[in-house]
Amino acid sequence: MGHAAVSAPVIETRGLVKRYDGELAVAGIDLLVGSGEIYGLVGPNGAGKTTTMRILATLLAPTAGEALVCGIGVTDDPVEVRRRIGYMPDFYGVYDDLRVWEYLDFFARCYRVPGPRRTAMIGELLEIVGLVEKRDAYVEELSRGMRQRLCLAHTLVHDPQLLILDEPASGLDPRARVEMREILRELRGMGKTILVSSHILPELGELCTRIGIIDRGRLLRSGSLAEIERSLRATAVLRIDLLADETGVDAACAALGTDSRVGSVLRSTEPGAVPATLEVAFDGDPDAQARLLASLVAAGHRVSGFRQATSDLEELFLQVTGRDDGEEAA
Amino acid sequence: MTASAASRPRPASGVSEFASSVATILSKELRGRFRGRRAFVVLTIYVAVLALIAYGAYVVEAPSARDAANGGTLAPDGVSTVNLVNASSSIGQAIFSMLSVFQLLLVAFIAPALTAGAISLEREKQTLDLLVTTPMRPGAIVVGKLVAALAFVLLMIVAGIPVSALVLMYGGANQADIVRQQVVLVTAAVGFGVIGIFFSALARRTQAATVLAYSAMLVLAIGTILAWRLGTEILTNDASNRFGQVMRAPEEILWLNPAVAMIEVVANTEFTYGDFTETMQSIRGDAYVPPALAPPAGASGGAVADCPPNARCVPPLDTTGVAAATQTPTVGSEHFLWRFVVSMSALSLVLALAAMRLVVPAGLRWRPARRRTGPAVADAGEPAVVEPEP
Numbered sequence: 001m002g003h004a005a006v007s008a009p010v011i012e013t014r015g016l017v018k019r020y021d022g023e024l025a026v027a028g029i030d031l032l033v034g035s036g037e038i039y040g041l042v043g044p045n046g047a048g049k050t051t052t053m054r055i056l057a058t059l060l061a062p063t064a065g066e067a068l069v070c071g072i073g074v075t076d077d078p079v080e081v082r083r084r085i086g087y088m089p090d091f092y093g094v095y096d097d098l099r100v101w102e103y104l105d106f107f108a109r110c111y112r113v114p115g116p117r118r119t120a121m122i123g124e125l126l127e128i129v130g131l132v133e134k135r136d137a138y139v140e141e142l143s144r145g146m147r148q149r150l151c152l153a154h155t156l157v158h159d160p161q162l163l164i165l166d167e168p169a170s171g172l173d174p175r176a177r178v179e180m181r182e183i184l185r186e187l188r189g190m191g192k193t194i195l196v197s198s199h200i201l202p203e204l205g206e207l208c209t210r211i212g213i214i215d216r217g218r219l220l221r222s223g224s225l226a227e228i229e230r231s232l233r234a235t236a237v238l239r240i241d242l243l244a245d246e247t248g249v250d251a252a253c254a255a256l257g258t259d260s261r262v263g264s265v266l267r268s269t270e271p272g273a274v275p276a277t278l279e280v281a282f283d284g285d286p287d288a289q290a291r292l293l294a295s296l297v298a299a300g301h302r303v304s305g306f307r308q309a310t311s312d313l314e315e316l317f318l319q320v321t322g323r324d325d326g327e328e329a330a
Numbered sequence: 331m332t333a334s335a336a337s338r339p340r341p342a343s344g345v346s347e348f349a350s351s352v353a354t355i356l357s358k359e360l361r362g363r364f365r366g367r368r369a370f371v372v373l374t375i376y377v378a379v380l381a382l383i384a385y386g387a388y389v390v391e392a393p394s395a396r397d398a399a400n401g402g403t404l405a406p407d408g409v410s411t412v413n414l415v416n417a418s419s420s421i422g423q424a425i426f427s428m429l430s431v432f433q434l435l436l437v438a439f440i441a442p443a444l445t446a447g448a449i450s451l452e453r454e455k456q457t458l459d460l461l462v463t464t465p466m467r468p469g470a471i472v473v474g475k476l477v478a479a480l481a482f483v484l485l486m487i488v489a490g491i492p493v494s495a496l497v498l499m500y501g502g503a504n505q506a507d508i509v510r511q512q513v514v515l516v517t518a519a520v521g522f523g524v525i526g527i528f529f530s531a532l533a534r535r536t537q538a539a540t541v542l543a544y545s546a547m548l549v550l551a552i553g554t555i556l557a558w559r560l561g562t563e564i565l566t567n568d569a570s571n572r573f574g575q576v577m578r579a580p581e582e583i584l585w586l587n588p589a590v591a592m593i594e595v596v597a598n599t600e601f602t603y604g605d606f607t608e609t610m611q612s613i614r615g616d617a618y619v620p621p622a623l624a625p626p627a628g629a630s631g632g633a634v635a636d637c638p639p640n641a642r643c644v645p646p647l648d649t650t651g652v653a654a655a656t657q658t659p660t661v662g663s664e665h666f667l668w669r670f671v672v673s674m675s676a677l678s679l680v681l682a683l684a685a686m687r688l689v690v691p692a693g694l695r696w697r698p699a700r701r702r703t704g705p706a707v708a709d710a711g712e713p714a715v716v717e718p719e720p
Binding site for chain 2: 316
């Protein structure tokens with residue numbers, strides 16, 4: 001779905017699974033983010049965004065599957081991965097007893113940035129995040145929004161290829177959110193690849209080149225905002241009940257597959273159950289739906305039910321676009 | 331901003347890289363710990379208290395020391411009196427033992443407190459994730475934090491040396507005794523510090539880490555003595571021990587005990603059969619020859635050959651035995667001192683290595699922290715970073 005010009009992926013995950021004490025937090029996520037992209041992970045709280053990001057940030061080992069950053073496996077060589085990423089967790093603390101410049105200097109030294117470069121770079125970073133006049137202030141004197149921007153600055157000290165920002169705007173007042181968004185825009189201009197998460201879509205929508213909608217550990221849709229919206233509007237989910245045995249169902253699936261407007265075909269009933277129910281993503285108006293039904297019946301399939309269903313994704317999309325709980329962020 | 335390759339470090343030797351990593355953590359930690367007046371005030375109070383204790387020991391000891399020096403005790407001939415000791419050195423010895431015990435107590439209580447929060451506080455304040463996602467090695471994090479925390483304890487110990495050196499003026503203990511005292515103090519400080527940082531890396535909360543660290547400290551300092559006493563009681567009262575001999579529990583139980591090592595150091599300075607000597611003898615029995623009794627009072631014509639192996643004896647003087655007894659105390663046993671230093675250092679090393687492992691995120695814990703000859707994909711597969719066109 002719409003990642004045509006992805007060259008040399010900065011992030012690549014294949015069948016990523018993370019299980020906590022038997023509970024599935026991430027259930028097989030395939031993610032492909034190319035250089036220079038701003039990829040937004042959107043989903044409700046507990047959808048698996050943070051877990052995915054922590055795996056990529058080498059803080060968690062996946063239960064199964066692979067996660068690669070710039071082609072390096074996160075468990076194969078975590079140190080090499082850490083050199084290429086800047087990570088901002090959803091919850092984090094700062095060292096209160098340091099001054100702002102000392103804080104950045106400390107992290108720059110952790111990344112072994114040579115001395116003369118550090119001073120110049122700290123000035124640049126403070127300018128980007130708008131904390132120049134706070135250079136000598138103690139970190140504990142900063143407001144929440146300023147701390148958030150300081151933490152963002154700390155992810156940049158080693159000029160990483162990839163930024164992993166977990167809910168960078170959560171808990172901020174509207175003005176601070178706008179400021180944060182401006183900074184992200186500036187970073188996009190600098191050519192950084194950014195993986196950013198949020199549980200409300202409008203926060204990310206216009207900023208991201210692509211968006212992934214994630215729920216219960218699964219990546220439901222991935223693509224540009226326009227693509228996702230179009231596919232949601234155009235695609236209906238059809239429930240088709242078939243009175244058929246296994247071979248009959250397989251034949252029906254094959255027949256459906258030949259239609260270009262049919263997306264995924266899923267079986268929602270156990271094998272062998274009669275009637276067998278198929279969930280078919282279909283991109284077409286009611287007229288096209290009628291023709292699909294006619295062609296199925298003409299081909300000899302015994303269709304006992306044919307109706308349009310509302311998908312979970314649609315509800316989820318309403319939720320993440322903030323029409324339900326936009327205030328949850330506070 | 332330049333291409334990301336520019337910020338990648340030049341290859342450095344492992345040692346210098348480690349040292350600079352430690353220095354990074356150290357400077358950050360020290361900025362927090364020593365900033366402001368607090369450290370200075372605490373140190374001043376500490377030295378003042380030490381000086382007060384030394385003065386207290388003087389006040390308490392001086393009258394009886396003068397009496398003993400003036401009156402003397404009965405010589406072996408049962409008629410004349412002997413000045414076994416002079417007033418000055420018994421005052422010095424009293425000061426030395428008071429300072430030794432008090433400093434050890436302080437170190438035992440301060441060292442774990444300073445390190446028990448080192449890692450867990452970062453966890454509680456949610457700063458550890460930021461630190462762990464840097465290429466900083468976990469070993470450097472632990473060592474840097476340990477050194478920073480111990481720096482203050484070591485500063486306290488060093489600041490106490492001049493007070494202990496008062497003893498040199500009085501006599502009663504010499505430089506070697508002070509060196510031994512310092513060795514025990516420093517080893518105990520490092521050992522308890524490492525115990526603190528180990529539990530700090532293990533426990534989720536600082537509270538738990540502190541409780542565990544103090545428990546471990548008390549087990550080592552008091553528990554081992556209780557265990558040894560209990561063992562001795564059981565063995566002695568055993569039915570098979572028909573003649574009621576004293577059967578001692580294995581002394582290995584006490585090797586990690588800093589108190590026993592310090593008692594031995596102080597016992598070395600006692601020139602009468604004092605409390606510390608008595609304790610040492612109850613632990614080691616006949617194997618321990620108190621320095622106070624080491625030169626077997628020349629009257630019997632004892633030669634250097636009678637000298638116990640681990641005591642440095644002075645040959646008896648040619649006059650009557652009386653003179654021999656008035657000499658300065660001999661340097662005595664270092665039996666527990668070295669056993670303590672070696673076993674405590676070994677324990678510290680093991681716990682420090684364990685703490686380094688515990689800092690690394692779970693799941694990534696038992697993998698090599700770093701591959702020197704990294705996979706080809708690490709560099710070859712990396713796309714060229716191009717500056718975006720404005």
